[in-house]
């Protein structure tokens with residue numbers, strides 16, 4: 074009579090703790106905010122992959138990224154796996170499948186006693202030349218992000234935004250176009266998009282962006298002619314001696330460098346930023362951006378809803394972002410949904 | 424419409440004046456008629472379209488999204504038109520993106536003008552379906568009359584002047600004789616037709632402006648070449664009257680006609696006159712006494728004054744120049760000759776509520792300085808010096824006309840930040856940080872903060888200032904709001920000193936808001952260099 078045990082309450086085996094999401098029968102955390110003994114990491118962004126853990130399982134690409142970002146000795150053991158490969162941890166089968174967010178990003182598929190939970194991590198649905206596409210996996214519980222979970226967030230086609238950047242270069246051919254990008258993912262994607270749009274001039278990079286570009290190159294992603302700004306020679310202190318090299322050039326830098334004194338070397342810099350937040354004017358103005366480019370590595374509202382439709386989960390848990398709207402919408406679609414309050418998530422340069 | 428929307432979008436994000444000019448001229452170069460003419464009308468505030476009420480936008484939003492999602496979205500974005508533009512999806516999702524083609528700006532203008540009140544929402548819905556989010560934003564901003572992209576009418580005219588490599592005063596001279604979509608203007612600017620001639624049409628003529636005189640400059644000037652007048656503490660106006668037309672224009676060429684029926688009433692003449700609008704009351708002997716500026720403010724606050732206001736605050740215009748008399752354009756004549764004509768004209772037909780600003784006679788600069796120092800009369804800000812041989816030239820040539828203000832120093836500054844006050848002012852943005860212009864290496868100008876003031880205005884003005892701050896906020900830091908550079912505050916201060924503690928390098932002593940210059944374009948505010956020259960020698 075009791076050949077197959079009744080499916081366990083999913084909350085009983087995947088729980089939220091102050092350190093993050095914890096898989097009880099597996100004895101590991103997912104993207105924990107604090108150092109733990111065992112962790113499975115969805116992707117290499119700073120608020121997901123933190124230092125100090127005893128053992129980490131992640132995709133091979135993510136392992137490479139973690140090594141570069143955090144240095145070789147900040148994590149006890151780093152185990153890299155291929156997409157689709159199953160690893161048994163404790164009593165749980167763990168499989169990493171593409172999330173389409175950045176290089177190496179994965180959803181974590183957990184199976185235990187015939188039940189399946191998918192933790193999406195950060196994801197997006199549109200094509201990205203630097204990351205394999207998101208793979209919908211049917212499941213009992215889909216744990217989704219909600220960074221852009223409001224109907225105001227609908228990212229336009231990325232090539233349209235790149236065309237706006239190139240159009241601005243035509244209008245202001247004398248101004249150095251400084252584009253704020255997150256160092257991991259956004260930077261390399263913007264470079265690839267520029268190449269796809271036919272821009273084959275050298276793209277200059279803030280020094281802080283070089284290491285990750287190297288990781289992408291080693292993963293076989295061609296970024297064309299890129300160089301660190303410092304390679305143009307030392308910047309002179311005198312404002313009148315701005316580097317003519319950068320006149321009409323595209324320079325990528327971390328968003329935090331946009332208003333920095335570092336930018337003084339550039340002739341008439343025009344600050345731009347590539348981020349999903351740029352969709353809302355007040356947000357763009359807050360950052361002093363003159364050319365907001367809506368290019369995001371996160372699912373927009375339509376993608377989030379389409380993903381729930383594709384995955385057909387029995388239940389949706391919403392981790393980080395604008396939970397209210399997504400919970401409301403998923404419930405309206407007839408699927409039980411609730412917000413999980415997971416520690417340690419910040420807005421990244423989405 | 425999409426192209427116009429892209430222009431507005433770029434303008435809204437681009438703070439630099441020169442870059443804004445570049446964006447506008449590029450648009451004007453590459454956009455066909457009549458679209459660009461309507462765009463110019465929208466930028467200069469001459470495009471009169473039926474407006475859409477916020478309630479309609481909200482109703483659309485709730486229809487499309489449901490109450491919950493709409494409220495969450497609006498809360499997040501904070502701007503109704505922008506929220507609707509962002510959330511809007513074509514009603515028939517199957518045909519999304521392949522509805523009718525997006526309308527052109529002229530189509531929008533022409534169909535809206537022809538539409539009845541009931542048809543407007545339908546048209547709007549149809550266009551929202553056809554436009555992208557930037558297009559929807561621009562359309563909704565146009566229809567809610569909330570087009571804040573940091574472009575003054577003057578800057579848009581400057582772009583037209585740049586397009587034809589003309590002086591802006593040439594554009595201003597013909598501007599008021601033209602109508603949207605300004606075909607004749609573009610024909611002239613692009614060399615296909617002669618300059619439109621306003622002739623004796625009852626239109627605004629660009630003003631001749633004075634530059635500030637610094638005491639050190641006096642020595643180089645010949646006192647015999649100059650005439651002196653009082654500088655009245657009012658609002659500069661241009662009275663334009665012909666048979667059948669009477670207008671009062673502000674210095675920014677805005678109509679002030681309806682607000683001053685008491686002046687309109689006495690304009691039964693054919694002339695274009697330059698003078699100061701004041702509140703003034705005659706005494707029993709007939710001598711006219713100018714009231715403090717605050718009295719005039721009561722009148723300026725009302726677009727449609729009631730009889731009591733007209734009686735309590737009688738308007739008065741004190742004339743100091745004439746541009747045209749009886750259909751004859753006398754601007755090319757020297758000041759002395761124009762003055763003689765003006766005096767003769769007035770002597771022949773004196774009127775109540777109208778008089779001449781007297782000339783102040785003097786022999787030497789020392790004598791004039793003593794007269795200036797000895798005058799503490801309300802309503803006088805200082806002296807004007809005008810060369811007797813100066814023709815009436817539009818713009819601000821340096822040399823023929825000077826303003827020589829009275830001792831308390833003042834500067835026109837641009838409001839940059841506002842902070843909430845304390846006590847009963849805790850819900851008002853009542854502490855103001857203002858700045859002056861400083862050239863950048865890129866050839867543009869930036870604002871640098873030069874001081875803070877939190878008094879000098881009435882409670883009624885505070886309410887208006889608070890509203891202005893809330894409507895023009897670009898950024899928030901706790902209790903502080905950053906605002907668009909759009910409002911000029913005339914700041915009075917006792918003295919100004921060098922300071923290493925301030926980014927601007929100067930610090931004012933006892934700065935206060937002397938006057939709120941709702942009428943003054945921010946780009947005409949003072950430069951930091953002007954403040955630096957006011958620094959007293961140690």
Ligand SMILES: [Zn+2]
Pocket residue numbers: 116118174195421
């Ligand atoms: Zn991420």
